Amino acid sequence: xxxxxxxxxxxxxxxxxxxxxxxxxxxxxxxxxxxxxxxxxxxxxxxxxxxxxxxxxxxxxxxxxxxxxxxxxxxxxxxxxxxxxxxxxxxxxxxxxxxxxxxxxxxxxxxxxxxxxxxxxxxxxxxxxxxxxxxxxxxxxxxxxxxxxxxxxxxxxxxxxxxxxxxxxxxxxxxxxxxxxxxxxxxxxxxxxxxxxxxxxxxxxxxxxxxxxxxxxxxxxxxxxxxxxxxxxxxxxxxxxxxxxxxxxxxxxxxxxxxxxxxxxxxxxxxxxxxxxxxxxxxxxxxxxxxxxxxxxxxxxxxxxxxxxxxxxxxxxxxxxxxxxxxxxxxxxxxxxxxxxxxxxxxxxxxxxxxxxxxxxxx
Ligand SMILES: Cc1cc2nc3c(=O)[nH]c(=O)nc-3n(C[C@H](O)[C@H](O)[C@H](O)COP(=O)(O)O)c2cc1C
Numbered sequence: 327x328x329x330x331x332x333x334x335x336x337x338x339x340x341x342x343x344x345x346x347x348x349x350x351x352x353x354x355x356x357x358x359x360x361x362x363x364x365x366x367x368x369x370x371x372x373x374x375x376x377x378x379x380x381x382x383x384x385x386x387x388x389x390x391x392x393x394x395x396x397x398x399x400x401x402x403x404x405x406x407x408x409x410x411x412x413x414x415x416x417x418x419x420x421x422x423x424x425x426x427x428x429x430x431x432x433x434x435x436x437x438x439x440x441x442x443x444x445x446x447x448x449x450x451x452x453x454x455x456x457x458x459x460x461x462x463x464x465x466x467x468x469x470x471x472x473x474x475x476x477x478x479x480x481x482x483x484x485x486x487x488x489x490x491x492x493x494x495x496x497x498x499x500x501x502x503x504x505x506x507x508x509x510x511x512x513x514x515x516x517x518x519x520x521x522x523x524x525x526x527x528x529x530x531x532x533x534x535x536x537x538x539x540x541x542x543x544x545x546x547x548x549x550x551x552x553x554x555x556x557x558x559x560x561x562x563x564x565x566x567x568x569x570x571x572x573x574x575x576x577x578x579x580x581x582x583x584x585x586x587x588x589x590x591x592x593x594x595x596x597x598x599x600x601x602x603x604x605x606x607x608x609x610x611x612x613x614x615x616x617x618x619x620x621x622x623x624x625x626x627x628x629x630x631x632x633x634x635x636x637x638x639x640x641x642x643x644x645x646x647x648x649x650x651x652x653x654x655x656x657x658x659x660x661x662x663x664x665x666x667x668x669x670x671x672x673x674x675x676x677x678x679x680x681x682x683x684x685x686x687x688x689x
Contacts, residue, residue, distance in 0.1 A: 331449025331677030335395060336385035338421035338454075338676075342461060346387050350394045352679065360399030360683050366482030370668045371520055371558045371586055371645060375401045376482040377686050378668035379658060381675045382589065382649045383407045383488035383524060383562065384456065389474035396483050399682035400675065402647075402668045404486040405475050407460045407524045408468045410509040411492050415461035417608045419443065422598065426453040430621030432567060435596035439617065441606045449677040450653040453621035455598050456672075457607050460490050460527055465512050472516035486560065487513035488522040491546070493533060503542065507549035514554040521554050523547065526564035526592035528616040535595070537563040538573065544580045551584035558586035560647065565591045565625040566632075575636065582642045587667070589647040590629040593618045619651055619673035626650020627664050634665025653678075655688035 334352040336345050345351075366374040380402030386392045387406040395403050422441035426434065430453055441455060462468065476485050489509035491502050510521045523546055525537040536542040543561065551559050561581060566574040578588075593616025600606045605613045630648040637644060648666030652658055653674035661669040675681050 331452075332679060333677060334679040335381070335391060335676050336387075338419065341418045342387070342415040342420055342458060349388075350391050352394065357398075359397040360686075362399070362482060362686070370402060370484070373484045373519055374482055375484060377401050377682065377689065379682055379685050380404070380668070380670050382647070382670040382672050383486075383522065384672045385676050389471045389478055392475040392485060393478035395675070396478055396480055398679050399686060401483045401682070402486070402670060403483065404488050404522060404670065405472060405518075407462075407488040407490050407527070408465070408509065408513065409460060409462035409490055409492045410465060410505050410512065411462070411494070412464035413460060413462045413492060416457050416459040416612060419607065420458050421454055421456050422606060423447065424453045424455055424598065424617060424621070426617070426621040428621070429624045430594055430596065430617055431624075432594070435594050435617065438597040438599040438603060440601060441598040450674070451620050452653070452673055452677060453617060453619040454673055455596070455607075455615045455617045456593070457612055457615035460524070469512055469516050472513065472518060476517045484519040486520045486522050487516065487518040488524050488562065489513050490524040490527060499542065500545070503545045503549050506546045507553045510550040510559075511553035514557050518557075520558035520560055520586065521550065522560035522562050522589060523550050524562045524592075526562050528564070528593060528595040528614065532611075535564055537561075537577075538566070538570065540573065540577050540580070543577050547581045547584040559584060560587040560589050561585055562589040562592055563629075565594055565629055571632070574632070578633070578636055578642065579640070582640075582644060585644045587645040587647055588633055589649060589670075590633060591622070591626045591650045592616060594622050594625055620653055621651065623651025623657060623660075626652075627660060630661060630664040630666050653681075655685045658685045659688075
């Protein structure tokens with residue numbers, strides 16, 4: 327995978343375990359930490375931040391990674407999604423480049439997309455797929471490591487924990503929702519600034535994307551909020567098509583009382599194949615995986631606008647984290663103009679660890 331940018335936070339040419347145990351891998355590890363001038367003046371979820379910009383759940387699997395992101399000036403940082411039990415990672419590779427020309431529309435995503443381990447596309451135009459399956463070393467590791475991540479925040483910075491439920495043998499739906507809440511409670515115990523429930527992972531064949539199931543979303547949000555009390559709760563959702571607008575409205579109406587913020591979007595799911603048309607990522611249930619980067623900006627922006635319209639119309643108080651295809655300072659501005667209270671970038675930040683500095687310079 328040649329470097330079309332400076333891959334530093336998470337290196338897709340290395341296994342998940344290698345990134346976890348030995349990353350991050352900055353080309354210039356001695357780069358001076360980003361220096362903010364003045365005082366933090368933006369407010370997000372009641373906290374003062376220098377800029378409401380950071381990295382969503384994904385590229386930062388340990389406190390070493392979140393510390394590196396904080397040092398590069400990312401202020402709203404989410405630790406990779408964790409579970410209440412240890413869970414394996416999908417087989418390598420977990421990230422490949424996609425041959426997507428322009429927007430990855432829903433029509434395009436219904437068709438196989440060709441993935442590659444090399445690209446000539448410039449860093450700010452990359453569309454990729456990622457497929458990890460929410461691996462976790464279990465709370466024995468991550469609760470203490472989250473405490474380290476919390477300790478690594480500087481002034482004007484915040485750390486969010488992301489959690490997901492795990493279906494265990496003999497579980498009822500209610501047991502599954504309780505498992506989300508238990509993981510949320512564990513995360514809250516480590517002193518994070520907010521907890522996010524990941525309702526939108528497309529990469530675990532047995533679990534499915536639950537943000538489109540009304541009762542699951544409402545129950546998970548309610549149970550998680552009961553466990554974490556006054557700590558802010560965020561729901562991470564996927565893209566709802568225009569045909570799913572009524573479903574979106576019903577879900578938001580019933581989940582909004584428990585939510586302090588909604589993070590949108592996760593990824594757009596598509597079949598990913600090699601040039602011969604065969605499944606590219608190895609393993610059962612991995613034909614389809616979540617696509618992200620430049621090609622999904624249209625979808626993230628559309629969701630932010632619709633969530634903003636809904637909160638204005640109905641008087642909801644949730645804040646909105648806009649995610650999807652933020653590769654440049656102009657993309658960040660588009661999200662803020664669309665109604666986002668904070669913005670995060672995964673793909674853009676992975677190939678450009680100076681993205682936060684560039685955005686701050688543009689403000
Ligand atoms: C390497 C990688 C790992 C990811 N892992 C997670 C995860 O653990 N939990 C989650 O909610 N989203 C995960 N995502 C999705 C991102 O948080 C984000 O929603 C998505 O990539 C869209 O943003 P982007 O276009 O800036 O990449 C991951 C994305 C990438 C690129």
